[in-house]
Amino acid sequence: MPRRQDFYSDSPGGFEINLDHRKLKTPQAKLFTVPSEALAIAVATEWDSQKDTIKFYTMHLTTLCNTALDNPTQRNKTQLIGAAVKFLETDTVWYEMGAQLDFGERVGYRVEEPPALAELQKNEWDPVVTWAEKRYNVTIGSSTSILGPNIPASTKETFVSHLASYNMWALQGIEFVITQLKSLILSMSLIDRHITVEKAVLLSRLEEEYQIRRWGNVEWAHDYDLCELRARTAAGTLFVHLCSESSTVKHKLLQD
Amino acid sequence: MAALGAPLRTLRALLRELRHAAGRSYRDSPAYRHVLAAFRAHRVTSEKLCRAQQELHFQATTYLCLLRSVREHEALHREYHGRGERSPQEVAGLVGFRLPQQPGGKS
Numbered sequence: 001m002p003r004r005q006d007f008y009s010d011s012p013g014g015f016e017i018n019l020d021h022r023k024l025k026t027p028q029a030k031l032f033t034v035p036s037e038a039l040a041i042a043v044a045t046e047w048d049s050q051k052d053t054i055k056f057y058t059m060h061l062t063t064l065c066n067t068a069l070d071n072p073t074q075r076n077k078t079q080l081i082g083a084a085v086k087f088l089e090t091d092t093v094w095y096e097m098g099a100q101l102d103f104g105e106r107v108g109y110r111v112e113e114p115p116a117l118a119e120l121q122k123n124e125w126d127p128v129v130t131w132a133e134k135r136y137n138v139t140i141g142s143s144t145s146i147l148g149p150n151i152p153a154s155t156k157e158t159f160v161s162h163l164a165s166y167n168m169w170a171l172q173g174i175e176f177v178i179t180q181l182k183s184l185i186l187s188m189s190l191i192d193r194h195i196t197v198e199k200a201v202l203l204s205r206l207e208e209e210y211q212i213r214r215w216g217n218v219e220w221a222h223d224y225d226l227c228e229l230r231a232r233t234a235a236g237t238l239f240v241h242l243c244s245e246s247s248t249v250k251h252k253l254l255q256d
Numbered sequence: 257m258a259a260l261g262a263p264l265r266t267l268r269a270l271l272r273e274l275r276h277a278a279g280r281s282y283r284d285s286p287a288y289r290h291v292l293a294a295f296r297a298h299r300v301t302s303e304k305l306c307r308a309q310q311e312l313h314f315q316a317t318t319y320l321c322l323l324r325s326v327r328e329h330e331a332l333h334r335e336y337h338g339r340g341e342r343s344p345q346e347v348a349g350l351v352g353f354r355l356p357q358q359p360g361g362k363s
Contacts, residue, residue, distance in 0.1 A: 041343060045285065050275040058326050191310070194258060195258050196258045196321070197317075224337070234319070235322050238319055
């Protein structure tokens with residue numbers, strides 16, 4: 001395959017991506033337009049990195065833009081925010097009871113056995129929960145009950161209100177990150193630049209990391225999952241930041 | 257703000273990743289030029305620019321993580337998950353046969 005030059009171009013509606021002199025389109029055949037130049041450059045770089053075949057599973061920013069443009073799940077802002085805040089009830093930081101729950105907020109459920117893991121959860125997650133409580137002026141807490149902690153309605157309202165301050169594109173990104181990390185708390189911590197992507201992913205995978213340290217690493221499974229989660233989380237975070245910078249984004253495209 | 261380490265280190269690592277991604281003409285790629293320009297623009301270390309510098313550094317760190325993780329993930333995919341099925345030629349070769357050559361048709 002001959003080397004393609006992937007450029008982007010500026011237009012009144014936003015930045016477009018040119019592939020071999022044709023304009024990139026979304027899966028639903030809309031013109032691929034992004035509100036931020038830096039985002040367009042990053043997307044063009046994704047296309048430029050493809051060698052013999054187009055590996056869409058590595059093109060996370062392109063995928064996120066397609067989702068923002070096509071909105072295939074047809075969700076409006078309120079529904080997106082609702083989906084994001086719903087994770088608060090079952091955040092990773094709450095639950096870990098042996099069986100991995102595939103939905104809901106990670107950092108709240110705490111195990112009681114084994115003690116080493118419980119200790120690890122306390123040392124790693126408590127500071128993040130404390131930070132979130134301070135930053136957002138809310139009560140969160142933690143629990144060893146399978147029902148999780150009781151999140152006050154006011155806490156949920158605070159997060160709903162905070163998320164509403166983001167535009168639709170950034171919100172798609174936020175919801176994506178939350179789904180990957182299975183935690184609203186970790187996602188906000190990351191998006192607020194309190195922790196790095198690597199740290200957020202580590203905290204999200206705390207039990208896996210604990211088991212790996214005890215039983216050994218299996219590269220084709222563990223590292224594979226780790227790299228994929230890092231890539232997606234990093235893409236989502238970058239996407240949110242690039243779509244939120246008021247000085248550089250084209251607002252017309254971002255109107256809800 | 258998360259503890260990010262030295263910006264120069266991030267910049268070097270990021271440019272290296274971009275070189276991997278782009279290939280020969282990496283220095284002319286929009287991403288390479290954009291990253292360099294952004295770092296140069298924020299080089300002044302005064303109190304006023306501190307926050308903007310930090311935000312840029314965080315963005316660069318995040319982008320570095322993205323490029324690195326995608327590369328590592330793809331390498332693992334190729335190594336462990338990418339093999340797929342053998343072609344008819346390979347299967348024949350397993351038992352010491354070669355597929356017949358047909359004039360003007362299947363090889």
